[in-house]
Amino acid sequence: MSATHSCPICFPEPRKLIRWNRSGSVVYTCSNKDSETRKKMEVECLSLRDLISPKKSKADIEDVGGRNDQKENRCVERRRTTPHKMDTTATMLLYGSKAPTPEHLHGTPVKPSERGADPWTPTANLRMLISAASPDIRDREMKKVLFRPIENERALEDVEVDGTCQFDVVDEEEEEGGETKPSRKQKSLGLLCQKFLALYPDYPTSDTISISLDEVSTSLGVERRRIYDIVNVLESLMIVGRVAKNQYVWYGRRHLGSTLAELQGMGRQQRYHLHMEQAGEGGHREGATTHTPEEGGEADSSCAAASTRKDKSLRIMSQKFVMLFLVSRTQTVTLDVAAKILIEESQDPASHSKYKTKVRRLYDIANVLTSLGLIKKVHVREERGRKPAFKWIGPADFHTSHEDSEAVEAIALPGGRKQKLARHASFSVVPTSVASQRLVNSAPSSPRREVTGLLPQPVDYSRKCVSSSAVCRLRFGTTVTGASRPSGGLRSPTHSDGSSLLCSPGLSPLAVPIHPEGPYVGPLSPHPHHMAYLPSLSQASVVMLYGGPAAQEGLHRLTTEVQRSSGSGEGILGKRKRDEGAEEEKRAKKDTRESPELSEERKVVDGRSVEGNSLQMTTSPRTSSPGHPGGQAREEAPLRDIRDWEVGRHSPPNNQVQPSHYLYVPNSAGLNSLNFLLSAGQTPDGLTLPAGTLPCVLVSSSTLSPYPLMANGGDAHANLNFNMSAMMSPACFVMGAAVPYAVAGAPEFSGLAVAPALSSPEQHRLFGSGPIPPHSPLEPRPPLTFIQAETQTPQTPKEAAAGGGSKAFFQTPGTLGTATTTPVARRRGSAQRRLEIGHLPTN
């Protein structure tokens, strides 16, 4: 796997030629692809290029064609020459480290030779693996490079040897003489927001992506004040969540749909649609007889105190602004009307004098929303000419499941409280049925957010990829025979053993369970579901493999091996291990103190975990991340959730198990020789495991040639003796780990949930966030196999200190907070770890 010579977009495919034209075009050409694939790739490149240079036409793309190692290497070199600030960003993404030092940020970027950058450093490997595991992250990484700060671009020019790799931004800089200050547009909030968004995946696989405002502001080269503007708007849509001072967590667009639905409902409750109608008729609202937010807020004495400064929060304003769109028939809102409505709501005596200010703020909000692709600027005609307005272009149908809505609406706090989507009293006028469940917490520095996302962890795939691909999720392991799903919990179509398989509809089975009762299964194995056969992976199919406990064991071993092999490298893992040890100790002490009920419960769970390996672990990166502030507070919430869930009064907590074992198979996107997915638990000799600790590795078919296609470990392997290779192309194999996995069963095989092909971000939200839409007629409930035992409880530093003293609260994608922290955490073998899996119902 020649990763460093791979296209950052179609990463796994080796030998991609990457080329940046001076005009800003980006060309990727797959050297060994047919024309159709190549064309497709060009389209991808075009979209990427457009991202960089919207003005360029496709004709600007130069088809380089064929292999050109020299240029390819140049491109690699180009990537390596990304100056410090970008590296810093990447590093932060990877490790969630502290902000780069001023020396880094302002110093002259060091040439790669000086830096001695080795593409095969553990960091590089990690990035590579993360990139492979997450197309979305890969995209973001790419965008990060593209949106690097201007200073870096200047610096980049310094190190550019041949000058062939230039982006438009740089060109503009050059055209302006280089010394001239950036234009107003270049400093616009919208562009800044795009840069910001480019740092993070739209659909992260976990909620462990932390955002440090300091880091972001330094990375993007702007003052923190500007970041506030962005995150406030993003927070209003639950794209980010504030977890502590200066710390946010990235949720991405996973909750966007449900958030919008919630806002729409709130907007209707606020009768904003009436406001809009009246405003539309008379240019402004006249005596709309509705409750104003402040009226509701004042009814709540606890909220009244907060209705001063927070009243004017950009956050609240943003939500209200979005509401206006969502309740509007035309979905078009003029700033004029919006400002007036918002001013009247504020009931500020001097509000009318604030009109200008409101409009300013609305511009700020609109810029962010535009960057999010939710609105676009239009003009509406009026008697006196045309008026600037914004039209909603975001998802129109975001109706979500009850669970989904609740996930947004009821954001559980560590103490069991719930925080509603809107923190402000402005929203407290909603019917009590809803409002009563909400608490307003506007304390900026309090641990405010915890998303008990009831959605299964979203499949992490880029929109780009999914737009043309089917998504299939395979669940591995952890199913218990006869296990019943908790009432009210998420359910999946299951085999008798609880396995299930989720596939895209309209496609021939993307995955066929290797299942004892399944038609493709060989002799019964004591550990069913060892392998998945993907007979008809459509183009760019994405397969997500979810590791079960057994997989985690394999991962554990792998991690141990990796760490051992890394020798001295205490590094992060080592440090985390220490932290973990301390946590373990505290946890043990805590176990002895906790209530009898909890203790008993834990005992039961522990007992269960001892009984079956399928219950021994959970690999929620967040939970498992030793660096996570998952102290005591984090322990109890999952326990509580589990308890609730098991008695059927609580939906399964989210993110208990992250898709720690997942890989995708962009079949037609350039994986001709890389169609094998091998769990890290399956580590046949000769396979090189990069220093990264992702649980799975991509293995080319050629690499696997010495190995039997029926690559399952242990007895299972022996038992599965039908010749897969005779049945299908090796390009369709998913290989289980050395330890048994449970592979979900397909509907055709008694339990397949079918999801429609995804073609839009919204569909991603609806379907990508889970194997199936929560209310899919085919499958009313998402699979239960991966249970999120851990409530995503952002913690304040204080809590974190109490819980283990780790410095890192959240891990950025690259920080191993997702997949790569899992191995470390899995060593815990602690009560918590067991608990997280132990909630699997066994009755």
Next chain:
DNA sequence: GTCTCCCGCCAGACT
């Protein structure tokens, strides 16, 4: 001239 919205002051909130 109007539209946009960057910029940074400064005060409330929080640590």
Next chain:
DNA sequence: AGTCTGGCGGGAGAC
């Protein structure tokens, strides 16, 4: 007291 947040409006670039 120091730091974080973010409201606010002047004023200038863009149109």
